[in-house]
Amino acid sequence: MMNRVGSRIAWSLLLLGGCICLLSCAKSRGPNVVIILADDLGWKDLGCYGSEFYETPHLDRLAREGMRFTDAYASACVCSPTRASLLTGKSPARLHLTDWLPGRPDSARQKLHSPKMETCLASKENTLAEALQKAGYATASVGKWHLGKLSQSWPEQHGFDFQIAGSGKGNPSSYFSPYQLPNLSDGPAGEYLTDRLTDEALRFVRQNREKPFLLYLPFYAVHTPLQAKAALEKKYKEKAATFSKGKQEDFRNDLGREVRQVQNHPTYAAMVENMDENVGRLLEELKTLGLEQNTLVIFTSDNGGLSTAEGTPTSNVPLRAGKGWPYEGGVRVPLIVRWPEVTKEGSVCHDPVISTDLFSTILAAVGLGTDGSEDLDGANLLPALRGGKIPERPLFWHYPHYSNQGGAPHGAVRLGQWKLIEWSEDMRVELYDLKTDLGEKKNLAFDKPELVNSLRNRLHEWRQEVNAQMPTDNPLKAKLGNPLRDGGFARKGFNLWDPSIIQVGDTYHLFASCWTSENFSAWKSSFIVRGTSKNLLGPYAFAGEVFRPRPGDYFDAEGCHNPKITFHNGKYYLYYLGIPAWKSGVAVSDSVEGPWVRQKDWCIPANNPALWVHPDGSVYGVGKVKVENPKYPGSKKFDELLHYIHAFRAKSIFGPYTMLHRGKDNALPNNFENEDPCLWHDGTRYHMLLTDLHGFATGFHKSFAYYTSRDGISYELVSREPLFTNQIPIRFEDGSETKFLRIERPNIFLDRDGSVTAVLAAGSPENQKEGARILVFPVDRFGQRF
Structure with a gap:
């Protein structure tokens, strides 16, 4: 791979050419790009993905007007790695940024030590914002960043002209002002964070309507703490009564944890609907300003829904588990793309795609492409957006950590209908046929040893290719102290x-x-x-x-x-x-x-x-x-x-x-x-x-x-x-x-x-x-x- 200077020069020459092309005539102006990233939103948390409890009319409309992906994935089962992959087009394993930042400290009880990963998105990485900034785009990040604690690694250092509310924090202290978030002034009492972030995003769009722009809008919602506006919460409390089947049916013990089986959490539901309302506000503003037809809008989530910890606010059923796990509930996410005159209204794509793909896709959409000097892992999804097929390819995951939600170090690969999970502690494998077993209930590893070996070899070869960091053994350091001479339990005779x-x-x-x-x-x-x-x-x-x-x-x-x-x-x-x-x-x-x-x-x-x-x-x-x-x-x-x-x-x-x-x-x-x-x-x-x-x-x-x-x-x-x-x-x-x-x-x-x-x-x-x-x-x- 080229060194930092060489890579920058190559990018500059490429992007300069792109700028000349884009400026040659007004009609050739590249599309605006809006990326809306939800936090911890599950695959089934939208009406258009099957939710009967959460009401999301605006996102449902976005799906009707664009393309909905049924088999879209986050590149990690937790947040920071997915965000890094989206912005760079590189897998978390290649970036050596594989857990949320700063990461979960190793516990003395773990069988494995987690590797020492990057503490931020490295300055050497070329981001989507840098590419578009050099091509004449106005760029803004409004919301959660969570890619480094120090300000040297915040959005301004990675190609964003304007940023608000982004720092090393992964969640707000409160969704109601005062927020206690760096780079965000507090609003009036009672102001709600998701509303405020959308206000700031709308301001950016209005100010930059005359030139192409990139708006990266990573909401903090629906991450904990679970806090919602009173009127919406009241609405869902009344609605929840008709959805609950009783605790024994609402929850099920799986993987040693209590997992929510029914979507009926009123506070979480209110947060989802509020986020949907704000997406609607943004879409309406694009239409009002005459920008709708020339704006590529992407909506997705950073990982699966939270269903095994922290109050288990959502259910991912029929998917198994949730955030922090390699099962579908932890990594499969909603993905909706609308680009008028490119995406067919109401179209559905069943090809497996991953968040890493968005980097190459957006560059291709704005006419920039890539120069081949970077080790990119994603694919260009434009053929799919135009109604074509994506050639079959393996998708990989690498998570060498213990998650707060109960997951353990693992790797995984999906190829076609088959998905293999390898647990790092004991190298045990699980194999699932997602075509017939979306809930990953029947492990076929013992029935198909040849397929297991093939997929496992691919996973191992990919790890070597990207120089993935592996967990290491935590040697047994068992030491018993000395008992008391007169302690214990003795009985004469x-x-x-x-x-x-x-x-x-x-x-x-x-x-x-x-x-x-x-x-x-x-x-x-x-x-x-x-x-x-x-x-x-x-x-x-x-x-x-x-x-x-x-x-x-x-x-x-x-x-x-x-x-x-x-x-x-x-x-x-x-x-x-x-x-x-x-x-x-x-x-x-x-x-x-x-x-x-x-x-x-x-x-x-x-x-x-x-x-x-x-x-x-x-x-x-x-x-x-x-x-x-x-x-x-x-x-x-x-x-x-x-x-x-x-x-x-x-x-x-x-x-x-x-x-x-x-x-x-x-x-x-x-x-x-x-x-x-x-x-x-x-x-x-x-x-x-x-x-x-x-x-x-x-x-x-x-x-x-x-x-x-x-x-x-x-x-x-x-x-x-x-x-x-x-x-x-x-x-x-x-x-x-x-x-x-x-x-x-x-x-x-x-x-x-x-x-x-x-x-x-x-x-x-x-x-x-x-x-x-x-x-x-x-x-x-x-x-x-x-």
């Missing part, structure tokens, strides 16, 4: 095992299996006890027995073992292993202190269960299943069986539970013998900490290994570095050490913001008569990703 902890108010309640220290075999005598402490690390005082085995024909007649405590919908649930059935049951109580009501029979066909109850009451869990050992065919003896972890699900806490795996070849997480799983979910992924029985994962016998999974089916080892091994003595906070024969049964404590702040384990000392105890390790840097 007894063994304590299988810890599970819950916080109620300012008190921590630790549940454990218990049996006499004279008998290390728990299977015939264990029962469940509870300890309490005001300090997470202990010491825990014995608070009483929870329950013992029930004599008679019960699944827990001989032993109650391995308790797991959870809270859901106002009640406490205690899962536990029942012996002799070697299956798991559940007890329920209104209080963490009991009394507990046990089910008569077991409900989970696995032992040592670890479960996660989702907000809707559905349950995902894992547990140990005994499998016949080929070395001992037909044997049912405990020590002669193999022990594998299998997953299960249920629609409710009491089941019925369905096993998702059976047999050795489908065991979690890697077909090796493992046991003692603990499980939790962070809204996006499942996390599992377990005992690596034979060191297959970490290289250390009976070490603790850590895995994650998005779907609960395929688990990935985070690091071969074990969190903990049985090869070292335990060092306590006071500096003393104790050698334990074994440390098993890992569990974790999640604080109220979802962070892992302690790891619990059962330790058996060398002198077994002292009794096994529960150790509570404080977390210093547990994984940095938990």
Whole structure:
């Protein structure tokens, strides 16, 4: 690529030629260009795209008078990258500007580090405004810029003669004056931002009506904060009552998040209609001034609608997910183009296009073209605007970040009807046929391996071509602090095992299996006890027995073992292993202190269960299943069986539970013998900490290994570095050490913001008569990703 000076000279010569051509006669004056960019407006948020709730008569009219694109895309699932691509014709990956600015700080819990990207639109980039400015156009940016915090990177430095309200801010403090926006004076009390920006745009158009102009009008609407004019909001509150189907139908849990399914948010709707009204004002002014016939008007959005976070104001259904995600709801956007005498009224284009295309299209429309010295990624859409076809080509996306809306680093490619998504954390792929599955519900990756490989190779080759920055591994830096010498939970004369902890108010309640220290075999005598402490690390005082085995024909007649405590919908649930059935049951109580009501029979066909109850009451869990050992065919003896972890699900806490795996070849997480799983979910992924029985994962016998999974089916080892091994003595906070024969049964404590702040384990000392105890390790840097 040419250097900055050479590129500027080439552009200047090209544009000078363009200027001479344009000025040769008045009739050859290039068209005015108006780009209206909505913020966070979803694909289905306009009447002409299928919305039945939002009223957008002016944009619907624009579509009737021009061309509507059904398969238009933003070049990123968040705002700043799309804006940069529109203005430069380059993909965000090539620009190294791939997230909103200044970007989301890396979290210690992430599996990957985001790359260090550009902090602004680089001064070396040639923008659309610079090209048209040199060709004699008056240029204005009115509204959101969001391409750099420092004024050196604001619109004035990128070819705009006039700019208002543009800075590094991505959203206003308020839609009502005072706005607290740089480059925008406050108006009278009650003035609405979208109205004010349109006033400024109209002023620019009137002042420059005698010469060609570029008006870039990036509204802040409909980005949060959600604030609307009272009359419109009242109108939609009344209308919303007829659109709501009740919370259970208005929202659906998808991708670990609550996703709006119905468009019925009155404030958001009022913001959409107000924006539409202001588009109508601008279109009417162009007509009044006699500029309508010679003005190219483009309307689009910077990313998909916000449907998975920040109040989930809109629904993108039938598209999946929304802003921050690679699914169609996150990147497919409305695109309407009106250019009288070029675009046919009411025409529709079904060819896939992307925001990067607008740069080359506009230059071609005004007669400038490009000189080939720039690495442009977009296509010229003029053939499509004239009713022709765009040759089939792949469209690419690259997002090496974690989004505020729940998305993770990914890449994607669409070619024809096929779309492939590759998740960077584990290189897992998804393949969808958008022709038959617009909602991306059926992943065909396993059915079409050759197509997956072809699309994946294209994606990887494109990344190399544009020098895309990739996320890097966030190594497991797990470090457990030293437990208190007198902390944890111990009971003289007894063994304590299988810890599970819950916080109620300012008190921590630790549940454990218990049996006499004279008998290390728990299977015939264990029962469940509870300890309490005001300090997470202990010491825990014995608070009483929870329950013992029930004599008679019960699944827990001989032993109650391995308790797991959870809270859901106002009640406490205690899962536990029942012996002799070697299956798991559940007890329920209104209080963490009991009394507990046990089910008569077991409900989970696995032992040592670890479960996660989702907000809707559905349950995902894992547990140990005994499998016949080929070395001992037909044997049912405990020590002669193999022990594998299998997953299960249920629609409710009491089941019925369905096993998702059976047999050795489908065991979690890697077909090796493992046991003692603990499980939790962070809204996006499942996390599992377990005992690596034979060191297959970490290289250390009976070490603790850590895995994650998005779907609960395929688990990935985070690091071969074990969190903990049985090869070292335990060092306590006071500096003393104790050698334990074994440390098993890992569990974790999640604080109220979802962070892992302690790891619990059962330790058996060398002198077994002292009794096994529960150790509570404080977390210093547990994984940095938990």
